[in-house]
Amino acid sequence: MRFKDLAVYLEKLEKTSSRNEITIILSELFKKADLSEIDKITYLVLGQLAPRYKGIIFNLADRMMMRILAKAYGADIEKVKVSYRQKGDLGGVAFSLAQNQKSKIKNQNLSVLDVHTRLLEVAKEVGEKSQERKINKTAELLSNLDSLSARFVTRIPLGRLRLGFSDKTILDALSWMEMGNKSGRPLLTRVYEVLPDVGLLAKEVKEHGIEKAS
Numbered sequence: 001m002r003f004k005d006l007a008v009y010l011e012k013l014e015k016t017s018s019r020n021e022i023t024i025i026l027s028e029l030f031k032k033a034d035l036s037e038i039d040k041i042t043y044l045v046l047g048q049l050a051p052r053y054k055g056i057i058f059n060l061a062d063r064m065m066m067r068i069l070a071k072a073y074g075a076d077i078e079k080v081k082v083s084y085r086q087k088g089d090l091g092g093v094a095f096s097l098a099q100n101q102k103s104k105i106k107n108q109n110l111s112v113l114d115v116h117t118r119l120l121e122v123a124k125e126v127g128e129k130s131q132e133r134k135i136n137k138t139a140e141l142l143s144n145l146d147s148l149s150a151r152f153v154t155r156i157p158l159g160r161l162r163l164g165f166s167d168k169t170i171l172d173a174l175s176w177m178e179m180g181n182k183s184g185r186p187l188l189t190r191v192y193e194v195l196p197d198v199g200l201l202a203k204e205v206k207e208h209g210i211e212k213a214s
Contacts, residue, residue, distance in 0.1 A: 002110065003153075045163065046161070056120070066090070072097070090160075101143075171198070177206075
């Protein structure tokens with residue numbers, strides 16, 4: 001799946017407050033996802049790269065993201081700061097900057113796996129000059145994304161995807177994907193309580209179905 005297609009689902013989720021509707025949107029997304037990517041998609045819709053117990057964090061704050069956006073779009077850092085004060089959302093700033101740079105975006109067809117891999121590389125950067133490497137790698141990634149994708153990819157390292165649902169909604173959506181209702185939720189919950197990794201669980205359900213995954 002192209003990340004720009006995932007971004008369309010993320011926008012739908014962002015605009016939806018109904019828990020049932022969120023569950024249905026997620027189930028549709030999971031149906032379309034390939035086996036090789038469903039775990040990564042599951043983490044990304046939660047604003048993560050891996051299950052929480054793995055402790056993967058970006059250590060990337062607003063000030064650094066403003067530098068990233070300036071570098072990605074050739075923008076003046078002061079203008080980025082003003083835009084942030086106006087919008088209150090660096091994802092929204094990225095969206096606007098990317099809209100203005102449409103003709104210069106090199107490649108808008110990065111896959112979900114491409115984006116996940118690159119974000120993971122950024123998160124794992126440590127040591128001397130790691131901050132500059134994080135800035136360069138994230139800026140390069142953003143410069144290859146359409147404006148809607150840039151909005152969400154900017155929010156993920158900041159921990160601000162916040163689409164209004166948790167792992168429990170993912171379990172409902174996996175049940176809905178397989179059974180058209182939430183009847184599989186109790187089985188999935190029992191598995192999740194043993195291994196709290198919804199990405200791995202999504203992959204097992206996609207490949208084997210709820211009964212075998214449980």
